Amino acid sequence: MSEDKSDREYDIVVVGATGYTGTIGATHIAEHLPTNLKWAIAGRSGVKLDALAAELKKLSPDRLQPAIEIVDVEDKSKLSSLVKKARVCISVVSYHHVGAEVIEACIKSRTDYIDTAGTVLHLRNWIDKYHKAAELAGVVLIHSCGAFSAPQDLLTWASVRELEKKFSTKTKELVLSVVSIASDPSGGTIESMMERGAFGAEVLEKAQQPWYLSPTTGKQSSNSTNFFGMRHDSFLGSLSASAINAVQNRAVIHRTWGLLGGGKDYGPNFQYNEYKKASSTLAGVLQILNTRAIGLLLTIPPLKAIAMMFLPVPGEGPDLEKEKNYRVEMEAVAIADVDDDKAAPKVYSRFVYPGGPYHTTGAFLAQGAASLLYVRKLEGGAVGGLLTPAFLGADLIERIQGVGAELSTKIV
Ligand SMILES: NC(=O)c1ccc[n+]([C@@H]2O[C@H](COP(=O)([O-])OP(=O)(O)OC[C@H]3O[C@@H](n4cnc5c(N)ncnc54)[C@H](OP(=O)(O)O)[C@@H]3O)[C@@H](O)[C@H]2O)c1
Numbered sequence: 001m002s003e004d005k006s007d008r009e010y011d012i013v014v015v016g017a018t019g020y021t022g023t024i025g026a027t028h029i030a031e032h033l034p035t036n037l038k039w040a041i042a043g044r045s046g047v048k049l050d051a052l053a054a055e056l057k058k059l060s061p062d063r064l065q066p067a068i069e070i071v072d073v074e075d076k077s078k079l080s081s082l083v084k085k086a087r088v089c090i091s092v093v094s095y096h097h098v099g100a101e102v103i104e105a106c107i108k109s110r111t112d113y114i115d116t117a118g119t120v121l122h123l124r125n126w127i128d129k130y131h132k133a134a135e136l137a138g139v140v141l142i143h144s145c146g147a148f149s150a151p152q153d154l155l156t157w158a159s160v161r162e163l164e165k166k167f168s169t170k171t172k173e174l175v176l177s178v179v180s181i182a183s184d185p186s187g188g189t190i191e192s193m194m195e196r197g198a199f200g201a202e203v204l205e206k207a208q209q210p211w212y213l214s215p216t217t218g219k220q221s222s223n224s225t226n227f228f229g230m231r232h233d234s235f236l237g238s239l240s241a242s243a244i245n246a247v248q249n250r251a252v253i254h255r256t257w258g259l260l261g262g263g264k265d266y267g268p269n270f271q272y273n274e275y276k277k278a279s280s281t282l283a284g285v286l287q288i289l290n291t292r293a294i295g296l297l298l299t300i301p302p303l304k305a306i307a308m309m310f311l312p313v314p315g316e317g318p319d320l321e322k323e324k325n326y327r328v329e330m331e332a333v334a335i336a337d338v339d340d341d342k343a344a345p346k347v348y349s350r351f352v353y354p355g356g357p358y359h360t361t362g363a364f365l366a367q368g369a370a371s372l373l374y375v376r377k378l379e380g381g382a383v384g385g386l387l388t389p390a391f392l393g394a395d396l397i398e399r400i401q402g403v404g405a406e407l408s409t410k411i412v
Pocket of ligand 1: 016017018019020021022043044045048071072073074092093094095096097098116117118144145146147148149186187188189190192313314315316317357358361
């Protein structure tokens with residue numbers, strides 16, 4: 001049983017609200033969450049917070065307006081007093097510098113927490129440091145609740161449930177194809193990608209392991225790609241091994257698998273594989289080369305220095321109107337775990353959000369926080385700990401559908 005926090009001053013506090021993603025998340029709250037929500041926007045710059053508050057008021061004048069809280073999250077006692085005032089904390093700060101401070105304050109204050117952090121090395125560290133403590137305190141920590149890895153995790157969760165419901169079978173594999181996701185990154189995302197390079201080759205290699213974030217190890221993964229890094233699926237078409245966040249998404253989804261009984265729920269042979277849709281083998285090979293080139297550009301020091309002259313810096317990002325007009329689209333096939341592979345039942349699923357990856361992220365953060373605030377129904381009977389977006393299950397799916405997303409499954 002989680003303690004009653006209804007007398008806390010705020011339902012939700014957004015820490016890092018003045019950043020690129022934070023602003024989009026706060027805007028989503030102002031536009032879509034109940035108008036009587038008691039909330040606060042927090043950051044270290046009063047000037048930026050005032051400007052954001054004025055924009056939010058213009059957008060939605062008839063709702064409770066957010067309070068302004070000035071806090072540098074490195075000031076631990078001020079951060080603790082702030083977080084203690086809220087029932088749910090959304091964190092959108094620069095995670096590699098100051099992410100851990102917000103998590104620690106939330107565990108101490110018994111405040112549920114949600115963010116978009118996705119660097120698997122940070123997540124591994126945080127699991128080791130905070131999972132048990134959060135579980136004991138009955139605090140939920142949900143990471144990666146953005147365009148990476150929330151839709152992928154929820155599509156998988158929904159497909160596994162559909163196979164179980166219709167055929168009483170476990171799932172052998174979820175093959176996901178990224179159809180459309182703009183590669184127009186914010187300064188914060190670039191900074192996170194560059195940060196990965198600082199870990200060193202050996203650590204990075206280890207972090208590629210499919211079960212790196214899972215409490216137990218599952219089946220040896222087979223990528224099933226050919227010599228060119230391509231795979232063909234009869235429903236999804238040509239697929240190339242070039243999806244930019246495939247390693248992160250796989251590690252997060254395999255953590256969901258591990259936390260939900262290590263095979264008892266999704267199935268003992270389950271594995272997740274992600275690719276990018278390609279119009280032909282040549283196009284797929286070019287996509288792979290392009291992804292590798294981006295990786296090198298952001299990790300090799302002299303190339304990094306040149307790239308920095310052209311890329312957005314923290315706080316910046318793609319033009320907001322342009323970003324809003326992109327579209328995130330992915331589709332997947334879940335294959336049942338039966339003896340005869342050829343006769344295996346399959347579920348086709350699809351996710352579409354009418355906005356770019358940062359608007360998708362803003363929606364998942366705000367709707368995920370709403371799910372924690374109003375329903376807090378966690379999969380597998382979890383009471384707390386370092387969890388994944390799929391732990392909010394059907395409630396988060398309904399909420400995201402309610403703001404224009406398609407997230408559907410059908411037997412094929
Ligand atoms: N998983 C996903 O799908 C996904 C999607 C989008 C973003 N992200 C991740 O989200 C993170 C943020 O990205 P972004 O583009 O929004 O970055 P950003 O624009 O640079 O924003 C970072 C925020 O952190 C705040 N901050 C930094 N140090 C602070 C401190 N000591 N005290 C208080 N606030 C502090 C900044 O405050 P100031 O405004 O005062 O500078 C700013 O509000 C990145 O790690 C990115 O990779 C993930």
